[in-house]
Amino acid sequence: MPISPRQDAMALFDSRFIRQLERLELVWRRAAHGALAAERRGTQAGTGLEFADHRLYAPGDDFRRLDWNVYARHEQLLVKRAYDERELDVYLLVDCSRSMDFGSPTKFDCARRVAAAVAYLALAKGDRVSVAGFAADVLTGIHSLRGKASIFPLLAWLERLAPCATETNLARSLHSFTSKRRPRGLAAVVSDFYDEAGFEAGLSLLQQAHRTQVVQVYTPSEANPALSTESRLGGALLCDIESATSRSIEWSGPLLESYRAAFAEFQQSLVGYCGRNGLGCLLASTALPLDKLLLDLLKKTRAVGCHA
Amino acid sequence: MNFADPSAWRWTWVALPIVLCYLARVRATRVDVSTMMFWRRAAERSPTCWHARWPRRWVSLAAQLLIVTILTLALAQPFLSSDQRPPQRFALVIDESASMWATDEPPTRFCAAIRAAGRLIDSLQPGDSLAILAAADRPRIVQPLTEDRSALRQALEGLRGAARPAAGVSDPRAAVALARSMLADSMGTHKGAARGQVVLLSDGCFEGADRLAATPDVELVRVGKAASNLAITACGARRDADDPARCLLMVEVTNFSANAAQTDLVMDLGGQTIELDKPRLAPQGVWRKSIPLSAADIGSRDGAAIIRLTATDALSADNRASIVLPLCDIRTVVLVTAGNPVLRAALETQPSMKLRVVGRLPDESISDLPADTILVFDGVTPARLPAYPSLVIGPVNSCDLWSIAGKLEDSLAAWQDRGSPLLRAVRLDQARLEGVRRLTFSAPAHVLAATQKGDPLYAALERPEGRVLVLAAGTDLGDLPRHTAFPILIHNALAWLSAGPATVIRPRVETASGLLDRRESDLRPSHEMQTSSPMRSPFAASPRSSTGKPISITLLACGLGCVIGEWWLYQRRGVR
Numbered sequence: 037m038p039i040s041p042r043q044d045a046m047a048l049f050d051s052r053f054i055r056q057l058e059r060l061e062l063v064w065r066r067a068a069h070g071a072l073a074a075e076r077r078g079t080q081a082g083t084g085l086e087f088a089d090h091r092l093y094a095p096g097d098d099f100r101r102l103d104w105n106v107y108a109r110h111e112q113l114l115v116k117r118a119y120d121e122r123e124l125d126v127y128l129l130v131d132c133s134r135s136m137d138f139g140s141p142t143k144f145d146c147a148r149r150v151a152a153a154v155a156y157l158a159l160a161k162g163d164r165v166s167v168a169g170f171a172a173d174v175l176t177g178i179h180s181l182r183g184k185a186s187i188f189p190l191l192a193w194l195e196r197l198a199p200c201a202t203e204t205n206l207a208r209s210l211h212s213f214t215s216k217r218r219p220r221g222l223a224a225v226v227s228d229f230y231d232e233a234g235f236e237a238g239l240s241l242l243q244q245a246h247r248t249q250v251v252q253v254y255t256p257s258e259a260n261p262a263l264s265t266e267s268r269l270g271g272a273l274l275c276d277i278e279s280a281t282s283r284s285i286e287w288s289g290p291l292l293e294s295y296r297a298a299f300a301e302f303q304q305s306l307v308g309y310c311g312r313n314g315l316g317c318l319l320a321s322t323a324l325p326l327d328k329l330l331l332d333l334l335k336k337t338r339a340v341g342c343h344a
Numbered sequence: 345m346n347f348a349d350p351s352a353w354r355w356t357w358v359a360l361p362i363v364l365c366y367l368a369r370v371r372a373t374r375v376d377v378s379t380m381m382f383w384r385r386a387a388e389r390s391p392t393c394w395h396a397r398w399p400r401r402w403v404s405l406a407a408q409l410l411i412v413t414i415l416t417l418a419l420a421q422p423f424l425s426s427d428q429r430p431p432q433r434f435a436l437v438i439d440e441s442a443s444m445w446a447t448d449e450p451p452t453r454f455c456a457a458i459r460a461a462g463r464l465i466d467s468l469q470p471g472d473s474l475a476i477l478a479a480a481d482r483p484r485i486v487q488p489l490t491e492d493r494s495a496l497r498q499a500l501e502g503l504r505g506a507a508r509p510a511a512g513v514s515d516p517r518a519a520v521a522l523a524r525s526m527l528a529d530s531m532g533t534h535k536g537a538a539r540g541q542v543v544l545l546s547d548g549c550f551e552g553a554d555r556l557a558a559t560p561d562v563e564l565v566r567v568g569k570a571a572s573n574l575a576i577t578a579c580g581a582r583r584d585a586d587d588p589a590r591c592l593l594m595v596e597v598t599n600f601s602a603n604a605a606q607t608d609l610v611m612d613l614g615g616q617t618i619e620l621d622k623p624r625l626a627p628q629g630v631w632r633k634s635i636p637l638s639a640a641d642i643g644s645r646d647g648a649a650i651i652r653l654t655a656t657d658a659l660s661a662d663n664r665a666s667i668v669l670p671l672c673d674i675r676t677v678v679l680v681t682a683g684n685p686v687l688r689a690a691l692e693t694q695p696s697m698k699l700r701v702v703g704r705l706p707d708e709s710i711s712d713l714p715a716d717t718i719l720v721f722d723g724v725t726p727a728r729l730p731a732y733p734s735l736v737i738g739p740v741n742s743c744d745l746w747s748i749a750g751k752l753e754d755s756l757a758a759w760q761d762r763g764s765p766l767l768r769a770v771r772l773d774q775a776r777l778e779g780v781r782r783l784t785f786s787a788p789a790h791v792l793a794a795t796q797k798g799d800p801l802y803a804a805l806e807r808p809e810g811r812v813l814v815l816a817a818g819t820d821l822g823d824l825p826r827h828t829a830f831p832i833l834i835h836n837a838l839a840w841l842s843a844g845p846a847t848v849i850r851p852r853v854e855t856a857s858g859l860l861d862r863r864e865s866d867l868r869p870s871h872e873m874q875t876s877s878p879m880r881s882p883f884a885a886s887p888r889s890s891t892g893k894p895i896s897i898t899l900l901a902c903g904l905g906c907v908i909g910e911w912w913l914y915q916r917r918g919v920r
Binding site for chain 2: 135136138139143228230232255258271272273274275276277278279281283284285288290291292293294295297298299302
């Protein structure tokens with residue numbers, strides 16, 4: 037269980053962060069009034085208020101659902117069907133692998149903030165929120181939180197969450213997550229997706245079970261490495277903090293150009309995969325302000341989640 | 345290939361820190377990355393980047409070492425053996441004049457000249473012989489003509505330790521003439537050698553430097569830069585003709601610079617420092633002034649004074665002058681009195697006087713008195729005045745020079761000789777004298793003050809044995825002691841009696857010692873002399889390549905090319 041031994045006051049989610057979330061909620065309410073929510077309709081007909089279609093009356097049906105206007109006009113007993121209005125299950129999967137503990141601020145901090153913000157907005161709308169960490173496999177999470185007041189135990193849990201020393205294994209982690217029976221909902225994966233085995237297998241599994249939103253967190257130094265003069269003169273010993281492997285290189289312009297191209301191709305492949313398969317995708321740089329990042333994320337989440 | 349300046353090879357030590365820096369730099373810097381997969385993909389696309397590290401670095405190190413080698417080679421001034429000249433004879437003349445102690449070339453110009461001489465000795469070629477001469481007030485041979493470099497260096501060290509600023513006017517031309525004669529005398533012992541050359545290490549601050557520098561067999565290697573300087577160029581002192589107790593100090597200060605200057609002129613005398621003036625000098629200006637020094641300034645000190653300027657400039661030797669001030673003589677005054685405290689006090693305040701009080705003048709005391717003693721008689725006088733200058737105050741009895749006939753009824757001074765130095769700043773008509781006796785002189789007397797009726801009150805008598813002054817006041821002097829004129833009257837009287845009969849004061853002028861010649865104090869050479877760079881020894885052969893251009897220039901060009909190449913390598917290694 038990657039829970040930090042620190043039990044002190046929350047340094048990551050301070051009062052300033054909470055105020056920022058409240059302000060974001062107001063902005064979001066104005067921008068998306070009436071278009072979301074536990075006001076979300078289900079894909080199955082149910083007992084909601086929004087009309088779906090008619091069907092023939094069968095014995096045992098509720099008389100209150102008979103459409104008397106149709107009967108008066110056609111003398112046929114039809115029952116009104118409505119979309120089932122129910123709460124949305126939001127699943128937040130936060131990457132806890134060692135590679136997330138990189139940059140300043142770290143990608144892990146950024147991921148936790150994004151997860152906390154999404155959870156707050158979902159709880160405010162009355163949705164049910166579950167958060168879990170993963171690395172090589174799914175780690176213990178916090179499940180089925182309801183109500184706005186649940187944000188504080190959630191924040192405390194996220195505060196204690198720490199990166200573990202294992203490598204990312206998206207396929208195994210998402211397979212473990214989807215193998216447990218859960219109501220269909222919106223699943224958001226916040227990760228850097230640096231998996232040597234690729235991200236396609238894992239996301240494919242997740243997509244079959246839930247509407248999926250992908251948030252790829254990266255640092256500016258990963259996209260465009262900046263090197264000191266000493267490194268330029270003496271070369272560099274690259275140390276992978278996740279796999280603990282190292283390799284010495286000689287800096288050169290072509291090498292860096294190749295690196296940038298490889299990184300850009302990786303992001304394009306992720307965006308392309310999500311686009312082809314109907315997944316929302318957001319590339320989140322840790323250099324971006326949190327509010328801008330969240331607004332972009334919520335716009336994409338709306339596009340994905342309004343029909344969940 | 346030979347080298348004109350082999351000592352330049354010490355610059356090869358620069359290669360050591362370059363290698364150390366290289367070794368320190370080749371250690372790879374640890375860089376943490378979140379994943380290696382992008383670097384791996386990048387390396388697959390540009391595989392040469394992984395293997396080009398060591399060769400390119402070694403090329404950079406080799407380029408840097410090559411730069412150091414080429415530049416050191418250029419500093420050593422190589423020349424081909426075919427360009428080597430035959431052995432020659434040189435005479436090195438080192439200027440020891442006072443201006444060589446200027447500090448514009450730290451620590452002094454002389455030390456810089458010694459260093460330059462050491463470099464010249466290092467650049468001697470095998471077979472060359474060298475003599476060292478010092479040009480002080482008189483030229484001297486420090487080291488005769490020799491090929492032994494160690495002997496030359498020892499002589500140079502001896503010269504450095506024993507050299508002092510020349511007190512008189514140095515003349516390097518005499519030393520150059522001596523050097524020429526040495527070289528000419530050695531022609532017989534050095535068969536086949538070319539005519540010798542004289543190398544003069546000097547600052548050029550002497551007369552005829554221009555002509556000497558233009559002489560073909562003399563190469564003047566100039567030491568030092570043009571520097572500003574203040575100097576005491578003249579200083580003298582003499583006794584004041586009007587007041588022998590005073591002394592006049594005459595000082596001339598010259599500003600040898602193109603800027604205005606101000607300094608303090610002070611005098612150190614008897615352990616005390618007396619501020620004399622604050623000369624303000626215009627550019628190239630000369631300040632002259634006669635400064636009166638009173639007896640109180642000089643006091644009873646021995647008169648050995650140092651006049652100096654407090655300003656700090658390039659040459660301190662000309663900021664001071666030693667002088668012996670002409671002190672006034674201490675004369676003995678013998679007061680013969682039965683007790684007159686007023687007169688005694690007036691005599692005690694006189695400077696340069698040693699007072700001795702006696703009740704009467706016994707005959708045996710006369711012979712003990714110094715010849716320049718002044719006698720002051722209060723009332724009673726001997727029947728015959730002794731053969732000393734004498735001042736008689738209120739005579740009550742006759743003597744060989746005057747006779748007394750009763751008292752005057754009218755004792756007010758109605759007339760006085762205003763032109764006499766004896767009555768300078770004295771008004772006897774404002775004093776009331778009591779009990780004045782009528783004097784009748786038996787010898788020629790010059791009446792200085794008289795009553796309305798012409799009776800003398802104050803008279804001067806000349807006699808071969810000594811001057812005599814007589815003031816015909818009563819024994820209590822009336823109210824004369826209460827006037828400020830009374831001590832002045834006594835002072836004038838003693839000064840007149842000290843001068844003696846028919847003495848014309850012709851004070852002798854004392855001249856200061858330790859002054860430098862004006863040309864030595866002017867630290868600006870009067871012309872732009874041809875200077876020899878320390879890197880280019882006059883003893884060296886002409887380091888030229890076969891193309892006619894100096895080899896050093898060619899090497900410097902190669903070094904510049906290597907620098908550009910290394911810069912290109914550096915840029916190639918860098919990140920766009």
